[in-house]
Amino acid sequence: xxxxxxxxxxxxxxxxxxxxxxxxxxxxxxxxxxxxxxxxxxxxxxxxxxxxxxxxxxxxxxxxxxxxxxxxxxxxxxxxxxxxxxxxxxxxxxxxxxxxxxxxxxxxxxxxxxxxxxxxxxxxxxxxxxxxxxxxxxxxxxxxxxxxxxxxxxxxxxxxxxxxxxxxxxxxxxxxxxxxxxxxxxxxxxxxxxxxxxxxxxxxxxxxxxxxxxxxxxxxxxxxxxxxxxxxxxxxxxxxxxxxxxxxxxxxxxxxxxxxxxxxxxxxxxxxxxxxxxxxxxxxxxxxxxxxxxxxxxxxxxxxxxxxxxxxxxxxxxxxxxxxxxxxxxxxxx
Amino acid sequence: xxxxxxxxxxxxxxxxxxxxxxxxxxxxxxxxxxxxxxxxxxxxxxxxxxxxxxxxxxxxxxxxxxxxxxxxxxxxxxxxxxxxxxxxxxxxxxxxxxxxxxxxxxxxxxxxxxxxxxxxxxxxxxxxxxxxxxxxxxxxxxxxxxxxxxxxxxxxxxxxxxxxxxxxxxxxxxxxxxxxxxxxxxxxxxxxxxxxxxxxxxxxxxxxxxxxxxxxxxxxxxxxxxxxxxxxxxxxxxxxxxxxxxxxxxxxxxxxxxxxxxxxxxxxxxxxxxxxxxxxxxxxxxxxxxxxxxxxxxxxxxxxxxxxxxxxxxxxxxxxxxxxx
Amino acid sequence: xxxxxxxxxxxxxxxxxxxxxxxxxxxxxxxxxxxxxxxxxxxxxxxxxxxxxxxxxxxxxxxxxxxxxxxxxxxxxxxxxxxxxxxxxxxxxxxxxxxxxxxxxxxxxxxxxxxxxxxxxxxxxxxxxxxxxxxxxxxxxxxxxxxxxxxxxxxxxxxxxxxxxxxxxxxxxxxxxxxxxxxxxxxxxxxxxxxxxxxxxxxxxxxxxxxxxxxxxxxxxxxxxxxxxxxxxxxxxxxxxxxxxxxxxxxxxxxxxxxxxxxxxxxxxxxxxxxxxxxxxxxxxxxxxxxxxxxx
Numbered sequence: 026x027x028x029x030x031x032x033x034x035x036x037x038x039x040x041x042x043x044x045x046x047x048x049x050x051x052x053x054x055x056x057x058x059x060x061x062x063x064x065x066x067x068x069x070x071x072x073x074x075x076x077x078x079x080x081x082x083x084x085x086x087x088x089x090x091x092x093x094x095x096x097x098x099x100x101x102x103x104x105x106x107x108x109x110x111x112x113x114x115x116x117x118x119x120x121x122x123x124x125x126x127x128x129x130x131x132x133x134x135x136x137x138x139x140x141x142x143x144x145x146x147x148x149x150x151x152x153x154x155x156x157x158x159x160x161x162x163x164x165x166x167x168x169x170x171x172x173x174x175x176x177x178x179x180x181x182x183x184x185x186x187x188x189x190x191x192x193x194x195x196x197x198x199x200x201x202x203x204x205x206x207x208x209x210x211x212x213x214x215x216x217x218x219x220x221x222x223x224x225x226x227x228x229x230x231x232x233x234x235x236x237x238x239x240x241x242x243x244x245x246x247x248x249x250x251x252x253x254x255x256x257x258x259x260x261x262x263x264x265x266x267x268x269x270x271x272x273x274x275x276x277x278x279x280x281x282x283x284x285x286x287x288x289x290x291x292x293x294x295x296x297x298x299x300x301x302x303x304x305x306x307x308x309x310x311x312x313x314x315x316x317x318x319x320x321x322x323x324x325x326x327x328x329x330x331x332x333x334x335x336x337x338x339x340x341x342x343x344x345x346x347x348x349x350x351x352x353x354x355x356x357x358x359x
Numbered sequence: 360x361x362x363x364x365x366x367x368x369x370x371x372x373x374x375x376x377x378x379x380x381x382x383x384x385x386x387x388x389x390x391x392x393x394x395x396x397x398x399x400x401x402x403x404x405x406x407x408x409x410x411x412x413x414x415x416x417x418x419x420x421x422x423x424x425x426x427x428x429x430x431x432x433x434x435x436x437x438x439x440x441x442x443x444x445x446x447x448x449x450x451x452x453x454x455x456x457x458x459x460x461x462x463x464x465x466x467x468x469x470x471x472x473x474x475x476x477x478x479x480x481x482x483x484x485x486x487x488x489x490x491x492x493x494x495x496x497x498x499x500x501x502x503x504x505x506x507x508x509x510x511x512x513x514x515x516x517x518x519x520x521x522x523x524x525x526x527x528x529x530x531x532x533x534x535x536x537x538x539x540x541x542x543x544x545x546x547x548x549x550x551x552x553x554x555x556x557x558x559x560x561x562x563x564x565x566x567x568x569x570x571x572x573x574x575x576x577x578x579x580x581x582x583x584x585x586x587x588x589x590x591x592x593x594x595x596x597x598x599x600x601x602x603x604x605x606x607x608x609x610x611x612x613x614x615x616x617x618x619x620x621x622x623x624x625x626x627x628x629x630x631x632x633x634x635x636x637x638x639x640x641x642x643x644x645x646x647x648x649x650x651x652x653x654x655x656x657x658x659x660x661x662x663x664x665x666x667x668x669x670x671x672x673x674x675x676x677x678x679x680x681x682x683x684x
Numbered sequence: 685x686x687x688x689x690x691x692x693x694x695x696x697x698x699x700x701x702x703x704x705x706x707x708x709x710x711x712x713x714x715x716x717x718x719x720x721x722x723x724x725x726x727x728x729x730x731x732x733x734x735x736x737x738x739x740x741x742x743x744x745x746x747x748x749x750x751x752x753x754x755x756x757x758x759x760x761x762x763x764x765x766x767x768x769x770x771x772x773x774x775x776x777x778x779x780x781x782x783x784x785x786x787x788x789x790x791x792x793x794x795x796x797x798x799x800x801x802x803x804x805x806x807x808x809x810x811x812x813x814x815x816x817x818x819x820x821x822x823x824x825x826x827x828x829x830x831x832x833x834x835x836x837x838x839x840x841x842x843x844x845x846x847x848x849x850x851x852x853x854x855x856x857x858x859x860x861x862x863x864x865x866x867x868x869x870x871x872x873x874x875x876x877x878x879x880x881x882x883x884x885x886x887x888x889x890x891x892x893x894x895x896x897x898x899x900x901x902x903x904x905x906x907x908x909x910x911x912x913x914x915x916x917x918x919x920x921x922x923x924x925x926x927x928x929x930x931x932x933x934x935x936x937x938x939x940x941x942x943x944x945x946x947x948x949x950x951x952x953x954x955x956x957x958x959x960x961x962x963x964x965x966x967x968x969x970x971x972x973x974x975x976x977x978x979x980x
Contacts, residue, residue, distance in 0.1 A: 080548035081519070179636075193637055194413075223412035224575065228619040228631035250548065253578075253621030257628050276625040294549045297578035298623050302602065304560045306553035306582060312518070425877050447881055454879035461877075467870040471892040484880050529878075 042212055042244050043069040048105030050091055057317040061087045063268050069212065074238060074245040076259035078252065082313050083265040085248045089214050093132060094122050110211065128157060131205035135217040137197035141189040147200060148185045154204050172203040176233060195226035206237060214246045219254065231258050252295050256280055264288050267313055267324045274349030284351035286329045331355060363537060363569050364401040369394055369433035371423045375642060391641045393419035395593040406570040408584030408601065410577065414638055416593035417573045421539045425459050426450045438536065455485055458530035462542040464522035468514035474525055475510035481532040499528040503558060520551040527558060539571045544579050556583055577620045581605055589613050592641065592649045599675030609677040611654045648680065656681055710972045717968030723961025731777035740768035742775040743926045751944050760950040763936055769950045772928035777954060779929045783913045784906045787844050791851035792902060799859025800886045804867060817853040825850045829916060838921045847909050858901060862894040896973040903966035907959035914955050930955050
């Protein structure tokens, strides 16, 4: 049930739990083909927390939908492979995927209220979700109470019979985490799990995720637009922009030695990073490009202050250091 | 400098339980105090940040000032005057001098009106029909850096940043003195947040605007406000100059907020603040200092006696029996 | 609502078409919608142009020529008094159209007014209006019609009155529900903060957002109204003879159904086709206005 392999080190690719390679996804819309993901690589090693950072429209939600194989009907996976624990998810049938989801890969969403069934008590939902286990109802209930206690719900024996609306937002998100982890998945995908929560609760949930990951020896793919949270929680980070992964490395690589101009600009813009209080905040000029008519060359070029002649050609991923790559021609000399 | 806005002992209440249900369930007090005993002044040209988490009452405070919700007691004096009554007619001149920017940039724009219509509506509402509406719309769009073509778009065709700019333009249509901005950076990517904030800053300098910014985003408010007020369960627990509060918070809740805000630096990781439990329900206010149920420094006195605001060096007003040194 | 509004919106924007033009285009493109629109158009045009395109006077009696079958001279034959059935059908359509438009128009107006007041006004007023509307709705239409007709006497006006009163609750409810849900939205709050008065909020900001469901209901109600009128006229309780109505064409022909069935067919088919037309149109409108299908 729990992953019995040892905690992965920082040498990424070899023993990765989740490996996405060269993934390209298009959406068919009345206005044309939206190239939502282009040649995306992502690696989640065992026992690590990987952050997926990007602003709106960068494709992070599309990416995790692809991993969960829950893309919309008008999506087309044009290329690439998604390997989970050695198995190619794109080759699996719906039945096999369903047995993976919830059991080996679980997900926590942004809005806990829409993830929980409002007309069923928590106990029913927590017991239902253990449907794969061949245990009696009493035993399942006991495990559910135990899980609730683990995530910090006070007085779980009594409160487990309550309904979702009787809990506060922070508690509901904890419950969702408990439900997601109840089958002991190897991979937990958390999509902006704290966006709807206050900052004091946010900090607690982040600490909880880290503690649980260590305890259950699983991995977490943490999707967020909040740089502070990513720095607080993650071991490795991938930065996305307009459908591409533009930089990837350890958390220190990204935050201390960012190589891609977008990453650098993003860090500069974060008000929490700016030491001196100022009224003139930095921004990134321009707008995210249309994903339907993509210009040739580097996708960030129109907004990049360091663009030069070579940038009219789409850059590959260059290596800045072992395990640290960036999609920028500025690295081509090194 | 004259005080533009003076708020004294403001109380805003909502009915939580219907009158008949209250009678049947024998609920003593069917009202919830969203804002309680709030007093502050705002000088012309200043920016005051109101900081709090959800349920703190900060949005209710903003709405009470602009007259969207009635004040149960206390006074709001704007530019030396108080509205004579709470009717729409009495509040109209009030609303010409004040404008509000709402949290969701797209949802706060009426979906069936074009941007041009939305921008010129303030003139129509206040009976200023002699203005050239087309010219005004263009002027307002230009002021916020949008080109004239945006006038024919509908709200759902705008990005978050563009909708936010339209909100700013709309707020400025009648040249108000005070703008209440409810979460001005909500829904905006970090890379475009600065555009809106810089725009608001420039307009403030050019037109001598006064801002009341309501937010839970501490890193942003640190940059854009002169003074801050921290709210908890409807009360101001700390008030003072932004710089001072960030450098040396006096109230344990302020300290918790600052500790909980993550820094984008993996070498500055911190454990979450040592807060116990959750925010109590507004229907069941704790005794004494309402923060005592969660405060890591709480003592017996905190449970028994409600602290009154006191002035502490280096210059904050704080509601705490044992303010942090 | 996601925390981050899509930055793709500017890429997808560019053509500020009105929702209405868009909707109409989509209706015509759908096969059922096209068929429905065509039928409705035929109905409306034939009714409006009846005085000019009817070959005979609808009430012109010609007893020797009675009960003739369809022929070149009389496209739908003649009835028991020798009157040209085709002309009667056309003029019957005028009655149907008049009743439909008047009834639906009046119900809409009253329903919108009551719905807006109930949805936006104080709670006690809402409760009062709901009580009133629900009481009316609980009454079976036909019983109510019979009761009124017994008191006032049968006539076209009576039919319209009955139909209007019994239709109002449906419209009022829709408007009320929409108004209630829109009342607390952020854009309404923003309008109030600007100082907009109640009439402006109701007419400029709330009403346009209610039109969709109302249009659908109205188009679904029209065939019901037409059928009620035909039914009442068939029973002799509606339009008084000799004025032609599809209903009394049917009842006149009923006695002769054995030998001259075309009278009943001529009276029945227009009702069927018109009802189908409006129903197809209404269903297509409903699909078109489905918010889920309107995502940009």
